[in-house]
Amino acid sequence: MVTTQEHARAVAARVTDPELPMLTLDDLGVLRDVTVTGDGVVVTITPTYSGCPALEAMRDDLVGELRVAGYRDVTVRTVLHPPWSSDWISEDGRRKLAEAGIAPPGPAPAHGQGPIPVTLHTPRSQVPSDVCCPWCGSAETSEISRFGATACRALRRCSTCAEPFEHVKEI
Amino acid sequence: MSFDNAYEAITEQNDARWAFGTGFDSPLSGVDSELPEGVDRADLAAYSLMLADDALVVSHRLQQWCTHAPELEEEVALANIALDLLGQARMLYSRAGQAEGGDRAEDDYAYFRTESEFGNVRLAELAQPDFAFLVATLLVFTTWRLALLQRMTGSRDPVLAAIAAKGIKEVTYHRDYAAQWVVRLGDGTDYSRQRMRDALEAVWPYVDELFATHPVERRMAEAGVGADPASLRDECAAVFGTVLESATLEVPQVSPRAGVAGRAGRHGVHTESMGYLVAELQSVARAYPEATW
Numbered sequence A: 001m002v003t004t005q006e007h008a009r010a011v012a013a014r015v016t017d018p019e020l021p022m023l024t025l026d027d028l029g030v031l032r033d034v035t036v037t038g039d040g041v042v043v044t045i046t047p048t049y050s051g052c053p054a055l056e057a058m059r060d061d062l063v064g065e066l067r068v069a070g071y072r073d074v075t076v077r078t079v080l081h082p083p084w085s086s087d088w089i090s091e092d093g094r095r096k097l098a099e100a101g102i103a104p105p106g107p108a109p110a111h112g113q114g115p116i117p118v119t120l121h122t123p124r125s126q127v128p129s130d131v132c133c134p135w136c137g138s139a140e141t142s143e144i145s146r147f148g149a150t151a152c153r154a155l156r157r158c159s160t161c162a163e164p165f166e167h168v169k170e171i
Numbered sequence B: 001m002s003f004d005n006a007y008e009a010i011t012e013q014n015d016a017r018w019a020f021g022t023g024f025d026s027p028l029s030g031v032d033s034e035l036p037e038g039v040d041r042a043d044l045a046a047y048s049l050m051l052a053d054d055a056l057v058v059s060h061r062l063q064q065w066c067t068h069a070p071e072l073e074e075e076v077a078l079a080n081i082a083l084d085l086l087g088q089a090r091m092l093y094s095r096a097g098q099a100e101g102g103d104r105a106e107d108d109y110a111y112f113r114t115e116s117e118f119g120n121v122r123l124a125e126l127a128q129p130d131f132a133f134l135v136a137t138l139l140v141f142t143t144w145r146l147a148l149l150q151r152m153t154g155s156r157d158p159v160l161a162a163i164a165a166k167g168i169k170e171v172t173y174h175r176d177y178a179a180q181w182v183v184r185l186g187d188g189t190d191y192s193r194q195r196m197r198d199a200l201e202a203v204w205p206y207v208d209e210l211f212a213t214h215p216v217e218r219r220m221a222e223a224g225v226g227a228d229p230a231s232l233r234d235e236c237a238a239v240f241g242t243v244l245e246s247a248t249l250e251v252p253q254v255s256p257r258a259g260v261a262g263r264a265g266r267h268g269v270h271t272e273s274m275g276y277l278v279a280e281l282q283s284v285a286r287a288y289p290e291a292t293w
Helices: A004-013 A054-068 A091-099 B006-010 B041-063 B072-100 B106-111 B131-152 B158-186 B190-206 B215-222 B229-246 B272-287
Strands: A031-037 A040-045 A073-078 A141-145 A153-158 A164-168
Touching: A004 A031, A004 A040, A004 A054, A040 A054, A054 A073, A141 A164, A141 B072, B041 B072, B041 B106, B041 B131, B041 B215, B041 B272, B072 B106, B072 B131, B072 B158, B106 B272, B131 B158, B131 B190, B131 B229, B158 B190, B158 B229
Parallel strands: A040 A073
Antiparallel strands: A031 A040, A141 A153, A153 A164
């Protein structure tokens, strides 16, 4: 038997990200908690980047979807801590990204204690790269720019099939 | 649905034609806003405002590069960095509003304060005449802010600590971007090297101010909420040394630009370029104070 809790969670989990619509908020790892209290639901989400403009749309979509599913009183809470990491993108999410031609992120860099070292080499010189081309699978890819169409994506190109592609960067 | 004028149509609430809607909520909406015990509210508000002003003013300078960057990739990179800093500024303004306990929100701070009420360091506001000047400013600013945010992750204020922890991941990228360009231009052609060196010499008089401690910063550091900027000096100097050595350049030997009777950006005493920046930043909000977006 499906409990209300599980049902509300399932409804919230199918809301998609406005900028990466092939992913649900659950796949992306921004959906942190869904709790049913009385006839209301409290959904907790976390932003990917500080300036992410999609957060407002996520809030509206969550409220809309849950209302349609019969939950009248929907509250969306934001948590900032712990900060979102690309490691939270699910296995399913990684597969969907790759199918859409966007290379999924590798493991996020771990920062221990002490100052974070500055990276002076340009990563475009690393061949073979850790990021494989989502079209042909080649590891002969290089970075064009670390900044792309949204805060979470970088631009790369493949030297084997010559196609450009996007890459969700590791944070 | 028909409207009498176009403006009415675009301000309709919940209009699905806008990707992200209109009428933005506070970025801290739904975040636990409790204040840490024993922390002075006025100091916390003033401190949050200083850090927000730094981010907003640098963000605005970066936004001015839109359509002026040397190539499309840089255009996109600068807009991304500006957006991250704008996000940090919005959260910090909201935190200032919560600490103040009044009814001021992010827009009131950004759009309805005068130039002398802005507490950003002067480095943030400098007009950026060329790309070398931009990357020089950005290298100094991001190195300093990253060191500051790293210390702030241990803040007694859980909201500032969380904003800092998020910000670190972003500013690490921003600093790499600036550092790689400084190296590329410094260790490039004779001409690019000269332009990079000139830019560093023009920016460097404003570096010393970053490590001067304002009374609010001192009290917040003592209260375990903020970091004393003076304590960041050695770490920043080490980064500048590493980057400039790689760029085959030297740290400029120039005198610091003095404030007015010891007062500078943190005290609301700015350079001439700040007046123009604030006027542009606030022009729409001042002309249409009831406008929503």
